[in-house]
Amino acid sequence: MNEQEKMQFFYEMFHSSLSRLGPGTEASTLKALEIVAAARPSPTTIAAGGRLRVLDLGCGTGAQSLILARQLGEKILAVDNHQPYLDALRRRAEAAGVSERIVPLLSDMRAMEFGEGAFDLIWTEGAIFCMGFLDGLVKCRKWLAPCGLLALTEICWLQADVPQDCRDFLLQLYPPTMDIAGNLAAIRERGYTVVDHFTLPKSAWSEEYYRPIEARLEVLREQYAGDSERLGMIEMIQAEMDGYRKYSDYYGYVFFILKR
Numbered sequence: 001m002n003e004q005e006k007m008q009f010f011y012e013m014f015h016s017s018l019s020r021l022g023p024g025t026e027a028s029t030l031k032a033l034e035i036v037a038a039a040r041p042s043p044t045t046i047a048a049g050g051r052l053r054v055l056d057l058g059c060g061t062g063a064q065s066l067i068l069a070r071q072l073g074e075k076i077l078a079v080d081n082h083q084p085y086l087d088a089l090r091r092r093a094e095a096a097g098v099s100e101r102i103v104p105l106l107s108d109m110r111a112m113e114f115g116e117g118a119f120d121l122i123w124t125e126g127a128i129f130c131m132g133f134l135d136g137l138v139k140c141r142k143w144l145a146p147c148g149l150l151a152l153t154e155i156c157w158l159q160a161d162v163p164q165d166c167r168d169f170l171l172q173l174y175p176p177t178m179d180i181a182g183n184l185a186a187i188r189e190r191g192y193t194v195v196d197h198f199t200l201p202k203s204a205w206s207e208e209y210y211r212p213i214e215a216r217l218e219v220l221r222e223q224y225a226g227d228s229e230r231l232g233m234i235e236m237i238q239a240e241m242d243g244y245r246k247y248s249d250y251y252g253y254v255f256f257i258l259k260r
């Protein structure tokens with residue numbers, strides 16, 4: 001397989017029919033939204049005629065964009081770099097009756113430029129790592145209006161005594177992971193006030209995210225029986241999921257709600 005074929009197969013596994021593409025739950029998104037609502041910028045700090053300007057970065061097929069559109073009643077600029085995900089989001093938004101509030105934008109978040117203070121709320125679940133967590137914090141702060149809010153999830157160590165085999169396992173998948181205190185310190189160093197943070201439940205991974213993917217991989221294993229390269233890619237994803245089950249006491253996603 002050449003690189004393009006590998007990428008195509010990656011998207012066959014992480015297909016646009018999936019309703020979420022990273023760990024999370026509707027309840028966690030709603031909980032973060034409640035925290036945001038309590039800390040929301042005052043109307044005097046909101047530009048654009050009192051409307052909240054909202055960006056969903058790395059929106060995928062819209063697991064969060066749809067909730068934000070429904071709950072906030074505001075327009076959501078939904079950015080992703082894979083058009084089939086944005087097409088799926090458009091279809092889901094139509095079905096949910098919120099299509100007029102979703103503005104899909106095909107763009108690479110690493111290359112995107114917005115004006116200073118362009119948004120009152122930036123949401124990014126499971127996606128800020130695509131810019132690099134620390135660089136992403138700096139960029140989002142620039143794009144936020146004064147008192148604007150950033151709600152994000154990021155992988156963290158959940159315990160101090162992480163076994164070395166777990167550290168080695170995660171290092172193959174993600175850039176060096178920090179513990180919650182380390183992330184909080186990095187966040188504050190970049191000029192944010194921490195409004196709140198909470199750890200996502202294990203079900204955000206196993207039930208909401210991995211279960212539908214595993215069902216999909218099962219179908220692909222049959223479809224590509226005898227294709228050792230594609231089967232190898234499937235088993236790499238399977239190993240990632242098995243690793244989480246083994247080490248889920250030690251790492252997880254943490255929701256951080258931050259104020260500029």
Ligand SMILES: C[S@@+](CC[C@H](N)C(=O)[O-])C[C@H]1O[C@@H](n2cnc3c(N)ncnc32)[C@H](O)[C@@H]1O
Nearest residue numbers: 020021022058059060063080081108109126130
């Ligand atoms: C882990 S998924 C999370 C998606 C969604 N927030 C969710 O929870 O279902 C990360 C998303 O970021 C998108 N993405 C990855 N790199 C990107 C980039 N450089 N620019 C824009 N989007 C990117 C992927 O296509 C994917 O939809």
